[in-house]
Structures are given as C-alpha cells and as structure tokens.
Amino acid sequence: MKRSIKFLIALFAVIFISQSHCAAQILPPELSWQGRSEKFIRPTDDSWVSPAERSGLTQTPDYPATIAWLRKLVDHSPYLSMLSIGKSGQQRDLWLVTAAKPGTAAPADLQKNGRPTLLFHAGIHAGEIDGKDAGLMFLRDLVLKNSRLLDKINILFIPVLNPDGHENSSQFARVNQRGPEKMGWRTNARNLNLNRDFTKAETPEVRALLRLLQKWQVDLYIDIHVTDGIDYQHDITYGFTTKNPYSPQIAAWLKQTLSKNVNKALHDFGHFPAPLIFAMDNKNLEAGVVNWTASPRFSNGYGDARHLPTILVENHSLKSFKQRVLGTYVFLQAVCNTLAENGQNLRAAIAKDETMRRKTLPVSWAYDHQNEPTDSLAFLGVAYEKFNSAISGAEEVRWLGKIKKYKVPYYSQKPASLVEIPQAYWIPASRPDIIEKLRLHGIEMQEVQKPQKVMVELYRLQKYKLAPAPFEGRVRLEVEKVKSEKHEVTYAPGSVRISTDQPKGDLLVLLLEPESQDSFLQWGYFHEILQRTEYIEGYVVEPLAQKMLAENPQLKAEFEQALQDEKFAQNPRARLQWFYQRSPYYDRNYLLYPVGRQR
Numbered sequence: 001m002k003r004s005i006k007f008l009i010a011l012f013a014v015i016f017i018s019q020s021h022c023a024a025q026i027l028p029p030e031l032s033w034q035g036r037s038e039k040f041i042r043p044t045d046d047s048w049v050s051p052a053e054r055s056g057l058t059q060t061p062d063y064p065a066t067i068a069w070l071r072k073l074v075d076h077s078p079y080l081s082m083l084s085i086g087k088s089g090q091q092r093d094l095w096l097v098t099a100a101k102p103g104t105a106a107p108a109d110l111q112k113n114g115r116p117t118l119l120f121h122a123g124i125h126a127g128e129i130d131g132k133d134a135g136l137m138f139l140r141d142l143v144l145k146n147s148r149l150l151d152k153i154n155i156l157f158i159p160v161l162n163p164d165g166h167e168n169s170s171q172f173a174r175v176n177q178r179g180p181e182k183m184g185w186r187t188n189a190r191n192l193n194l195n196r197d198f199t200k201a202e203t204p205e206v207r208a209l210l211r212l213l214q215k216w217q218v219d220l221y222i223d224i225h226v227t228d229g230i231d232y233q234h235d236i237t238y239g240f241t242t243k244n245p246y247s248p249q250i251a252a253w254l255k256q257t258l259s260k261n262v263n264k265a266l267h268d269f270g271h272f273p274a275p276l277i278f279a280m281d282n283k284n285l286e287a288g289v290v291n292w293t294a295s296p297r298f299s300n301g302y303g304d305a306r307h308l309p310t311i312l313v314e315n316h317s318l319k320s321f322k323q324r325v326l327g328t329y330v331f332l333q334a335v336c337n338t339l340a341e342n343g344q345n346l347r348a349a350i351a352k353d354e355t356m357r358r359k360t361l362p363v364s365w366a367y368d369h370q371n372e373p374t375d376s377l378a379f380l381g382v383a384y385e386k387f388n389s390a391i392s393g394a395e396e397v398r399w400l401g402k403i404k405k406y407k408v409p410y411y412s413q414k415p416a417s418l419v420e421i422p423q424a425y426w427i428p429a430s431r432p433d434i435i436e437k438l439r440l441h442g443i444e445m446q447e448v449q450k451p452q453k454v455m456v457e458l459y460r461l462q463k464y465k466l467a468p469a470p471f472e473g474r475v476r477l478e479v480e481k482v483k484s485e486k487h488e489v490t491y492a493p494g495s496v497r498i499s500t501d502q503p504k505g506d507l508l509v510l511l512l513e514p515e516s517q518d519s520f521l522q523w524g525y526f527h528e529i530l531q532r533t534e535y536i537e538g539y540v541v542e543p544l545a546q547k548m549l550a551e552n553p554q555l556k557a558e559f560e561q562a563l564q565d566e567k568f569a570q571n572p573r574a575r576l577q578w579f580y581q582r583s584p585y586y587d588r589n590y591l592l593y594p595v596g597r598q599r
C-alpha cells in the first residue's frame with residue numbers, strides 16, 4: 001500500500017515537472033498568424049487527411065505511421081513508387097518516394113524521360129521535421145489534383161533521412177522549437193550529425209544519399225530544416241552560396257529565377273520569406289548578420305562544390321508547427337512550378353558550371369572583421385530588450401513579441417587560402433578507403449594496373465594542430481602550413497590517377513588539399529603520418545655525427561649556430577636528434593601527406 005502511494009506521488013511529481021517545463025511556457029511570445037495557405041489543410045474526415053493534419057498540425061506521426069500512410073498513397077496512385085535506398089544504423093529502411101509519369105521507379109527510365117528532377121528530403125536533423133509533413137500533403141495534392149506537373153518534372157522525396165533520430169522522439173528534444181508536440185533527435189543512432197557528413201561520408205544515411213545522387217540525375221536538391229537563434233517575423237528562410245560560389249551560373253539561376261517565384265508565392269499565401277539570417281552575436285543584433293559560405297561538410301556547401309543546385313531551407317523555430325509546415329508546402333509547390341517552367345535553363349547553368357575550369361580554387365573561408373561590411377540586410381524583426389540576469393550574472397536578451405524593422409550590416413566570408421589546381425592527383429593503393437570515398441562522391445579515376453613511376457609534388461606538414469576534443473567522432477587536424485616537395489613515387493597496382501579535368505574537379509580539390517577545411521586530411525584520415533618510425537641509438541649517432549661534421553663544414557657552422565639556443569645546447573637528446581634528422585637514416589615519410597599532385 002505504502003509503496004503504491006509513494007509511486008503515485010512520484011508519478012504526480014513527474015507530471016508536474018513535465019508540465020512546468022512545457023516549452024510553450026518558456027519560449028518568447030508567439031506572433032499571431034493566419035494565411036491563405038491554411039486552405040491546403042484537409043478536414044479531419046477527408047479520406048486523404050494526413051496524420052499531422054488530423055492533429056490540427058500539432059503532432060507529427062512516427063516513422064512506421066508515416067511510411068504506412070505514404071504506402072497507401074503510393075498504392076493508390078499510378079505515378080508514385082516507393083523503394084528503400086539503404087538502411088539506417090538501426091537497420092530501418094531509408095524510404096524514397098518517386099513521383100513521375102508514366103510512373104516508374106527505375107533511375108534509367110526517369111533519365112530517359114528528359115524531365116528535370118527535384119530531390120527533397122526532410123529530417124536530416126530529425127527534430128526539424130516540417131518537410132516531412134509538408135511533403136506528405138504536397139505529394140497527395142500533386143497526384144490527386146495536380147498531376148499535370150508530372151508532365152514536366154520528376155520528383156524524388158525522402159520523408160526522413162535520419163529515421164533513427166526520428167524515433168528517438170520526446171517532448172524534450174528541441175527546447176527552442178514551437179512544436180510538434182514530440183520531436184526527434186538531431187543526430188543519428190551513433191550520435192553523428194548527418195549534416196556535417198557530406199564530405200567524410202561515414203554515416204550509412206549520407207552514404208545512401210550519395211549513392212542516390214550518383215544513380216539518379218538530380219537537377220535540384222532541397223534540404224529542409226528548422227533553425228533557432230534570434231527571433232524575427234520571417235517564418236521561412238532559405239539560402240545557397242551567393243558570394244564567390246563554386247557554381248556561379250547555378251547561383252544566378254537560384255537567385256534570379258527561383259527565389260523570385262518562390263518569394264512571390266510565399267507572400268501571396270501569407271508567409272514571410274527571407275534569406276538565411278544568422279546573427280554575428282545573438283545578444284546584439286546591431287553587430288550584424290552573416291552571409292554564410294557553407295563549407296562542403298554541409299548539404300548546401302557540398303551541392304555548390306559538386307555543381308548540384310542545392311537549397312538549404314531553415315524554417316523559424318518560434319513559429320507554430322502549422323505555420324512552418326504550410327510555408328514549406330507553398331515553398332515546395334513554387335519550386336516545382338519554377339522547375340517545370342525553367343528547368344531547361346537550370347540544366348544549361350549546371351552544364352556551364354560543370355565545364356568551367358579554373359586555375360586556382362579557394363579552399364578555406366574566413367570573416368574579415370577588420371573590413372567594413374559592404375552590404376546591409378533589411379529584415380522584418382522582433383523587438384528585444386536587454387536586462388541584467390541574476391541567473392547568468394551578465395546582460396541577457398528578452399524577445400518581446402513586438403514587430404520591428406531592422407537594417408543591419410551584412411558580412412560575407414572571403415577566401416582565406418587559394419590553391420593552384422594540378423592536372424591530376426595520385427592516391428596510393430595503400431589507401432583503398434580514400435579511393436572508395438572518392439568513388440562514392442562520383443569522382444572518375446584511372447586505376448594503375450602495373451607499378452608506375454611518377455614525378456609528383458607531395459606536401460609535408462610544417463605547422464599543424466590536433467583538436468583538443470573530438471568532433472563528430474573524429475579528432476580533427478588543423479593544417480596551418482605545408483611545404484611542397486618533389487618526389488619520384490612508384491605507385492603500386494590499385495593506385496589511382498584522378499584528373500581534375502572532370503565535372504567534380506572542384507569537389508576533388510576540396511577533398512584532397514590539406515588546407516581545405518573539409519579535406520580528408522583535416523578530418524583526421526591521415527593521422528599515421530604524424531608518427532615517426534625507426535629510431536637511432538646514442539652510441540650510433542655519436543660516430544655518425546662526427547663523420548657528418550668532418551665531411552660537411554657548412555653543417556658544422558649550422559650546428560654551432562643551433563648551440564646558441566641555450567635550451568637546445570643543454571638538451572643532449574635534442575643535440576643527437578639534430579644529427580639524426582639531417583642524416584639519410586631519418587624517416588623520410590614523417591609528416592609527408594601521401595596524396596600526390598601532378599602538375
């Protein structure tokens with residue numbers, strides 16, 4: 001008896017605590033909203049009402065319920081197919097729905113029909129799930145009411161790219177976000193963030209996506225998220241690289257053709273689109289916002305690097321789930337209409353970017369805080385006040401729920417380092433893992449069949465830093481300085497020569513150049529070169545040093561110079577090492593990055 005009373009008290013306490021921590025009570029005031037897009041919501045007694053609509057767009061269905069609903073729609077429509085493109089870490093199928101006429105799931109057939117293809121996915125960050133529920137509604141209305149669109153385009157839809165994160169769902173997953181009631185988790189079952197995995201390609205989910213991009217010819221790719229940060233009136237923000245893009249023709253089409261149509265449609269239906277808004281300082285809007293150049297670890301940066309038109313959608317977390325889903329619905333509809341009307345122009349832009357050959361390529365980016373910003377961004381914001389917090393002991397910000405217009409400095413990133421693009425790269429056969437990843441990215445290469453001697457340029461690390469803590473499960477290596485050396489290397493069978501004269505040449509450079517922030521080297525795939533092997537005994541280095549000094553008066557002068565450094569002079573081990581290092585017995589491969597550059 002006593003026990004059950006204790007249990008009941010504990011249960012009430014849990015309920016009380018859950019209620020008192022309900023996110024709605026701790027979020028800034030909500031801006032009221034009504035829009036014409038509400039007309040897309042089906043009544044609850046409609047036979048094709050989606051699970052989210054049935055809840056009044058306050059809940060999102062779990063993965064099995066999502067897939068069951070989609071399967072019903074697919075079985076009903078001659079234009080839809082469904083196939084698994086792989087398995088998640090926890091062995092869930094990664095479902096892809098295809099929408100096309102005359103209704104086939106085969107990649108070859110889709111390519112033969114000559115129509116441009118849109119790929120969109122939701123739930124790469126599984127708690128940011130708006131795109132899934134908007135996608136269900138959109139696909140339904142497409143096949144039931146608007147299938148003429150499929151005379152002009154093909155559509156590929158992945159409802160949830162991170163189903164393991166999606167099923168790790170609770171009301172405590174995303175505290176900054178106003179619904180749905182339960183949300184999934186950001187990372188996958190291994191706690192890896194899929195939207196940092198586009199170059200290193202470690203997760204089964206992103207690997208499946210990269211295989212899909214190889215198999216199907218995708219002309220436009222949309223990755224749908226929800227963002228927090230500062231408060232503002234805009235409910236849907238989206239972006240692509242606009243400053244110094246790797247794909248300038250594509251960027252021009254996205255800006256001049258697509259954005260124009262999409263923004264008009266969103267305004268017409270009562271939504272507030274804007275470019276991505278990331279504040280320099282979330283506590284001080286006057287410090288400005290950034291025009292972000294995404295590196296290729298992110299979907300949008302990756303798309304820019306491989307000349308795949310890619311848009312990152314970031315709905316605003318403080319808007320209701322309903323408003324966000326409807327905005328995404330309108331966005332998808334406008335994107336499809338634009339692709340149907342102007343898809344051939346987009347294809348021409350892709351072809352131009354794929355055939356453009358540069359001599360140099362920027363491989364890292366940085367904000368130039370020293371310079372005055374050249375641009376400013378006007379946007380529809382929300383007023384805030386600052387107050388002294390007894391909790392943090394510092395000045396904090398409170399968003400007031402009152403609309404306010406802002407015009408703030410708009411900072412862009414500038415290239416921080418440029419590299420000269422070689423004719424080709426060489427990867428030794430001893431790194432089949434790197435060769436496999438490059439193949440997964442769709443990079444073409446020639447495999448060496450018998451040993452081949454090649455004169456190549458190799459980099460030796462001069463200055464580098466290992467990260468103090470792992471990031472995405474890897475210890476990153478920051479490369480600060482490298483030195484180029486000429487080497488004659490004999491490449492064993494299985495090694496590959498990879499020409500940069502190919503459509504994905506820019507991506508290749510970004511994956512292999514040491515100074516590229518998302519190169520395999522910086523992601524920690526070559527840590528073995530940081531270790532020197534083979535050693536020398538003191539009783540061997542002594543006579544060796546005597547011999548070297550006798551044979552080389554210049555060396556003697558250098559040694560005497562080195563002895564000026566008192567610390568060095570007092571370190572017997574360092575003095576012996578000094579000679580070993582200058583002898584031919586020293587490890588020649590120490591700090592030598594084994595990817596060859598052929599000019």
Ligand SMILES: [Zn+2]
Binds near residue numbers: 125128
């Ligand atoms: Zn996200």
